[in-house]
Amino acid sequence: MSLSFATEKQVAVAAVRRACLLTSSVFNKLVKNETLTKGDKSPVTVGDYAAQALISSILSRAFPEDPIVGEEDASDLRKPSGKELKDRIVSLANEALTSELALGDNKDWGIGPGSEQTDAELLDAIDRGNYEGSSIGRMWTIDPIDGTKGFLRGEQYAVCLALIVDSKVQLGVIGCPNLPFDPKDPSKGTGCIFVAVRGHGAEQLTLTLSDPTPLSIPSTEASDISFLESVEAAHSSHSFNDRVASLLSVTRSPVRMDSQAKYGCLARGEGGAYLRMPTGVGYREKIWDHASGNILVEEAGGIVTDSRGQPLDFGIGRTLGENYGVIAAGKDVHPLILAAVQKAQAEEKAKAKA
Ligand SMILES: Nc1ncnc2c1ncn2[C@@H]1O[C@H](COP(=O)(O)OS(=O)(=O)O)[C@@H](OP(=O)(O)O)[C@H]1O
Ligand SMILES: [Mg+2]
Numbered sequence: 001m002s003l004s005f006a007t008e009k010q011v012a013v014a015a016v017r018r019a020c021l022l023t024s025s026v027f028n029k030l031v032k033n034e035t036l037t038k039g040d041k042s043p044v045t046v047g048d049y050a051a052q053a054l055i056s057s058i059l060s061r062a063f064p065e066d067p068i069v070g071e072e073d074a075s076d077l078r079k080p081s082g083k084e085l086k087d088r089i090v091s092l093a094n095e096a097l098t099s100e101l102a103l104g105d106n107k108d109w110g111i112g113p114g115s116e117q118t119d120a121e122l123l124d125a126i127d128r129g130n131y132e133g134s135s136i137g138r139m140w141t142i143d144p145i146d147g148t149k150g151f152l153r154g155e156q157y158a159v160c161l162a163l164i165v166d167s168k169v170q171l172g173v174i175g176c177p178n179l180p181f182d183p184k185d186p187s188k189g190t191g192c193i194f195v196a197v198r199g200h201g202a203e204q205l206t207l208t209l210s211d212p213t214p215l216s217i218p219s220t221e222a223s224d225i226s227f228l229e230s231v232e233a234a235h236s237s238h239s240f241n242d243r244v245a246s247l248l249s250v251t252r253s254p255v256r257m258d259s260q261a262k263y264g265c266l267a268r269g270e271g272g273a274y275l276r277m278p279t280g281v282g283y284r285e286k287i288w289d290h291a292s293g294n295i296l297v298e299e300a301g302g303i304v305t306d307s308r309g310q311p312l313d314f315g316i317g318r319t320l321g322e323n324y325g326v327i328a329a330g331k332d333v334h335p336l337i338l339a340a341v342q343k344a345q346a347e348e349k350a351k352a353k354a
């Protein structure tokens, strides 16, 4: 029997849940100068920094030996020009660390009343995410806000946390504050936390940790799927997906959604397939953008590979290496989608040669 990672699961769910409450409350209070543009031109907000500080500081108390690969780093906040931003982040992170919630408080993990951290401790917590990754041993990966552009638009985003052991994801949590719990039943409200543990299945909970529901991907005909794809055309090729859809006689329009919420939807039977093919050369997919979704889909009975049919390798560093794309789908349709992707690639190659 595989390990159940019971304490890790409790800590990770508590941390993601607090980060979801933090980010959804910060959204309503965001002001213009609280968003920075990073070197790669992507946005980062006080919400991203505060959520990484919060999650990392909880992990560091609960599992002090475990390294962390986090998306953000605190270098801009350590500059004199970053003081205002830093003060705001420290106050948001401390508010989230110390608030009293009915479930999930645990002084040993640095959560609950009296768990304030200093400015220096919280900046160090963010920078604990600077680990370069490894193929051996335990490490966590954090995407404090995945889909920052979706977050800023008030649409989908996700707080993502995963535990990787010896290159393989063993535990994944995805918090989606803006995702309906049950799209068929609006009375169930908005907000879900997806959780998966290797060998122990996938489930979804509400943001108050109620209604745990096991997830599995239903079997389907390839022609009945709709592709779950990125909103940003620069992040994955929409036109390539259209060609794959036509090869499979898919008639449903693709569903565009920011963040790993796409993997959550797939795991609970919506859409049928996640397809993310590179738009050009050079960009390497980051492990924090896929780790939690990878285990969630696999534990819901699906398959996740690149376009060569290889599993994603979470042990080669902060990225997944050369970008061969990501195909995630139920186990009956995955082989068909993989074959269609390879056919569309061959067509593109032939066209480029002509
Ligand atoms: N060029 C390029 N190609 C592929 N991926 C990229 C690229 N640039 C950025 N990113 C990463 O995309 C993450 C968001 O992915 P999504 O699937 O949510 O895309 S989208 O927002 O719906 O367009 C986004 O995650 P966050 O930064 O956490 O929002 C980035 O890590
Ligand atoms: Mg980002």
Ligand SMILES: [Mg+2]
Pocket (backbone or CB within 6 Å): 143, 145, 146, 147, 288, 289
């Ligand atoms: Mg991301």
Ligand SMILES: [Mg+2]
Pocket (backbone or CB within 6 Å): 048, 071, 143, 144, 145, 146, 147, 148
């Ligand atoms: Mg992010």
